[in-house]
């Protein structure tokens with residue numbers, strides 16, 4: 001009887017250890033907060049460096065190699081890239097707010113912990129892998 005109970009306890013502890021993702025340790029959270037700060041800084045400087053590209057295309061003399069059409073085409077690509085950067089910056093800021101609100105590292109959909117490895121790759125991630133793949137297929 002005692003042996004059975006011990007085996008049962010070991011199995012329970014074992015399955016607990018094998019749970020998909022653990023809550024972040026304070027050290028991991030500090031590390032990811034630093035990653036987010038650095039990411040925000042680089043995204044903001046990228047936006048500042050490309051801010052000129054959003055100004056209306058000027059009419060220049062036609063001796064330049066780029067025609068006005070070329071310039072407008074280049075500008076539309078630059079704008080699209082800037083939008084991607086802006087969206088990511090918003091997600092980074094939202095993640096920094098979740099750190100302040102002590103909900104960082106939890107999936108905003110299902111409230112399960114997000115794996116540290118995933119956060120290390122995408123510190124702004126707000127969804128666990130499962131919810132992320134659900135949101136992409138629907």
Ligand SMILES: [Zn+2]
Nearest residue numbers: 107110128131
């Ligand atoms: Zn989730």
